[in-house]
Amino acid sequence: MxxxxxxxxxxxxxxxxxxxxxxxxxxxxxxxxxxxxxxxxxxxxxxxxxxxxxxxxxxxxxxxxxxxxxxxxxxxxxxxxxxxxxxxxxxxxxxxxxxxxxxxxxxxxxxxxxxxxxxxxxxxxxxxxxxxxxxxxxxxxxxxxxxxxxxxxxxxxxxxxxxxxxxxxxxxxxxxxxxxxxxxxxxxGASSRTDAKSGLAGVLAVFRRRPGLLSVYLLYFGANVLLYSIVIFYPQLLAGLGITSSLSISLYLAANGLAGGVSAAVYDRLIERTSRHALVAAALGLWLVSFAGATVAGSALTAVPSVVAFGLGLGLVFPSAFAWIEALAPAGRQGQFSSYLASAGYTGQFLSPVLFGPLVPLFGVRGVFGAAATAAMLGIVALAVVRGR
Missing domain, CATH: 1.20.1250.20 (MFS general substrate transporter like domains)
Structure with a gap:
């Protein structure tokens, strides 16, 4: 173009x-x-x-x-x-x-x-x-x-x-x-005979031939689950630090969005120098630091790095997921398989409070971010296993 x-x-x-x-x-x-x-x-x-x-x-x-x-x-x-x-x-x-x-x-x-x-x-x-x-x-x-x-x-x-x-x-x-x-x-284009089967059988045939697609959907689902742990539960953490005004809370969430905007804007330059796997690994590392930091944040100032670090990671994961779908989806079926990414993302947003909410009465709001840090660590391990095969 x-x-x-x-x-x-x-x-x-x-x-x-x-x-x-x-x-x-x-x-x-x-x-x-x-x-x-x-x-x-x-x-x-x-x-x-x-x-x-x-x-x-x-x-x-x-x-x-x-x-x-x-x-x-x-x-x-x-x-x-x-x-x-x-x-x-x-x-x-x-x-x-x-x-x-x-x-x-x-x-x-x-x-x-x-x-x-x-x-x-x-x-x-x-x-x-x-x-x-x-x-x-x-x-x-x-x-x-x-x-x-x-x-x-x-x-x-x-x-x-x-x-x-x-x-x-x-x-x-x-x-x-x-x-x-x-x-x-x-x-x-047109799909291959195997990839062109219609209905559920055809989708499952594609997943069997291209199992990496499932990993991308899981990554995108998980990223949205973690994103909404910030959107929904970080204001509660801030309230515990004495930050209760809607304007102040919006500034923290804005910092998260701006950080993601910055890293996504330079994504193409980063991908020239390294691989998508490396960028996703870096994002998971940022998320681990982010959520671990949230569990110990004790002031308005120390609560800032967590939202910034999470946003930076998100700006690397989202375009990587879309690029992987473009590479993995069968020819002529990019609409179908990219639509599953949208469904995975919005399902993750919906389920985030369902998954993390029960932890609040048991461990407090910091328990949510401890669990999120654990999820980021498991993501790092899973990526290492996949790359090691």
């Missing part, structure tokens, strides 16, 4: 769209109490407004991936942006719980198509080092979105609980830009 101006515009549309997949839930995080009050619902029901789209992403992503393999990524990607605007922006005018929950389901379907569409567009529009750079920038855009969109949501939430829903409408002009700038890539 050349560096022509129109191609650079295409990349910017893709990267801007990548921030939307993070924004889907993050922009409403700061206004959950306002949503609860505005709708007159319980805290758990207000939380469903934030999480429902994630369940739809897990369920719909494989469908989106299969469609992308059939018709190419351009049209499903644009369709996803339009659904995103409709489902997300509906909150501006919907003021009752049931219809709002339904609109969040529509949003989740849109995110599924956008998320997998972005992945396959990068695979097909870029090659070699340019693809590595685009994947790194995509992860960097996600991290920057995780910093910016919650701040936007919090600011608009001071106007009304419905105002932040208007930001979802940014997907509409992005969809129009995509129509003008995203080229039709067509359908690449």
């Amino acid at each position: 050349t560096d022509a101006p129109e191609r650079r515009t295409t990349l910017w549309v893709i990267l801007a769209s990548a921030t939307l997949t993070v924004m889907a839930g993050a922009i409403l995080g700061p206004i959950v109490p306002a949503i609860q009050s505005g709708l007159g619902v319980s805290e758990s029901n207000a939380g469903l407004i934030i999480t429902t789209h994630g369940a739809l992403i897990v369920l719909v992503s494989p469908i989106a991936g299969a469609l992308i393999d059939r018709v190419g990524p351009r049209r499903p990607f644009i369709f996803g942006l339009l659904l995103y605007a409709a489902g997300g922006g509906a909150g501006l005018v919907v003021d009752s719980f049931g219809p709002l929950l339904a609109s969040r389901a529509v949003l989740g379907v849109g995110v599924a198509f956008v998320y997998t569409g972005i992945t396959v567009l990068i695979y097909q529009l870029y090659e070699g080092q340019r693809m590595e750079r685009a994947l790194g920038l995509r992860s960097s855009a996600n991290s920057v979105g995780a910093v910016i969109w919650p701040l936007v949501g919090g600011a608009l939430g001071t106007l009304s609980w419905q105002a932040p829903f208007g930001v979802y409408l940014v997907a509409l002009p992005l969809g129009l830009l995509a129509v003008a700038t995203i080229p039709e890539t067509g359908i690449r």
